[in-house]
Amino acid sequence: MSKDNKKTSLRYRLLWPIRNEKWQPITIPVASILFSFIVAAIVILLLGKNPIQAFYNLFQGAGIFPKATYAGYKSMLTDFLSLLDAMTPLVFASLAVAVALRAGLFNIGVSGQMLFSGFIATIIVGYSGLDAFVAKPLVLLIGMIAGGLMGGLVGWLKYKFNIHEVVTTIMLNYIAQYVISFFIHNYYIDPVSRQSKYITEAARLTLVNFEFANLKMDIPLGFILAIAVAIFVKFLLDKTVVGFEIKAVGSNRDAAKYTGIKVGSNMILAMIISGGLAGLAGVTYYLGDFASIQPKVLTSLGFDSIAVALLGNSHPIGIIFSSFLISIIDQGSTYMSSQAGIRQEIASVIIGLILLFSACGAYVKHKVSRLKEKEVDRKDSES
Template sequence: MSKDKKEKFFSYSLIRPLSNEKWQPISIPLVSILISFIAAAVVILLIGKNPIQAFYNLFQGAGILPKPSYAGYKSMVTDFLSLLNAMTPLVFASLAVAVAFKAGLFNIGVSGQMLVSGFLATIIVGYSGLDAVIAKPLVLLVGMVAGGLIGGLVGWLKYKFNINEVVTTIMLNYIAQYVISFFIQMFYIDPVSRQSQYISEAARLTLVNVEIANLKMDIPLGFILAIITAILVKFVMDKTVVGFEMKAVGSNRNAAKYAGINVGRNTVLAMVMSGGLAGLAGVTYYLGHFSSIQPKVLSSLGFDSIAVSLLGNSHPIGVIFSSFLVSIIDQGSTYMSSQAGIRQEISSVIIGLILLVSACGEYLKFKVRRLKEKEVDRKERES
């Protein structure tokens, strides 16, 4: 194929669907997902399995499609609610990463902030015996404040001493992991599960085994809050002075400073917001999706949130949909493994491919822009 023909091919296959900049925040992630699933299908074919059947089983396991049969008190509805329960902390964690991204910061310490928030909420509220009406809102408040304080510390160190936030958050992850593990094993260990003692049902943010219409459901109370929070974050970023200043700092710190924007204050504020959202992720994870904490373990969800945020183009509404997709892959992997005979690790491969392709989003924008310019030049020469 000649060079001109190649350029024409890429022009019609890439430029036409991706050239509209208004729709690029949607079209580019969709292309990323499509490429990722095609690559995953190739991997599944290479191990001798049917990718269509595998993906069908994946959606069945996540509660998107019906299974042939269900255990007692279970149905597609209960599977879907379990999906939303797992998705809730992921939305909060991904919003935490997205807010930091907007301010030009990389919060890789979401897992540590989740752990600290979850632990403090557990020992302050989870073991307190408070009534549910008081306990549940207090859990959210403790988580948000604890995460915000850690995020604020990271932002202050960045502003005051120019300590890279990636280094700070990674170190704080390790500190949180081992210090909290010490306290759990010394004071709060459950001798049977070897995890922290289970919290009271009054403090838990998921209503477990609620019987409705002869079905036992897990109802995530934090899900609606996660959606509202995403909308609120979008409003703050798009419609307020605070959001404008944070995005200006993220785009160009020197230009923002020259324009009179307080770079230090916005750096700290962005990390406080990011940490607060990570704290909400922590309490909906450790006191919602689960009801105890495993010592010496950082949740992988804090790291998955980076991929989810990238896939959602760091857009709060995009984060909701990307969280939904990644949760489907994660929740459906067990059923896919049992039905299609494919190892669960394939789901991690798919998520990894999504992250890899999503990270190339800016390159896709650049390539589309260049091809678009060449297309305009070619038409001008022809005319």
């Protein structure tokens, strides 16, 4: 009996960093990130390489730490800007998932919404030759509207015909993927790259090869907007009547109805917002870094964003950090593989582990509170 007691309290003591419930939204994701790096380190050790070196390379590649040498016109700053460029659509996409989640809806169609809005913006503005000052805001606006319409359709189908949003979003993913690929093949194909024709520089949301202080860098114009939008979404969810209703519907649909909230219109609204955010992800992705659309391919970013949103606890500010981390691992992987001789896929393993551990977050939380109760009990019965 006494041995058992000791064991419990040791376990309890080991858990001290994640015991405080107030800090759990932060401590548990951090703990899962640490755990995944430890497990990844073991994997790298098994491969016979130095994990510390590998992780360092990862951060070097992403522009967090300086590399030993740089090619012409490149520096740590250009790497870092590339990181932000890659991170921008991920922030928008994860916010899209999070807003839907808060309303109790699972938007698995972010990829499709991204493709649709990216395509619409490409054909309306991308080839138009409009002036940059008109074209860029227009791209953002069109992206938001196109994504919002597609999201709203999902919400409306749910409200009107009670079709589960997971079904509609998956189906719409396919529809978007193939219908758009038909149009690209027939009207917008670049015969050399086998992708859609490149859009004008004026319409792009990334300033490519911007020369400054003898460097050529890619400046992601959408990044500032992504941060601003994240803060706005936080404000919307936490401080407004609209956010209150969306969260109420997500927390308990029956109680929301009882309270007098219009459940249907709030679900549609949440999906419009979610789709609109996915639309922003779409334009910063297809009209940012890439400037072109590859037919018949849905970006995996839309699916990764589900996990990134979960890692960030569906919290807008949390999402900025989780997107940042995931983007670092993603961006740094090429450099890591070239420097440490570890295959690039290890980066995906690390991301996978992080998401796996963070998905266990709710369980860990539950376990910790159980342990806590037991501990209190034990102390009571001893004294």
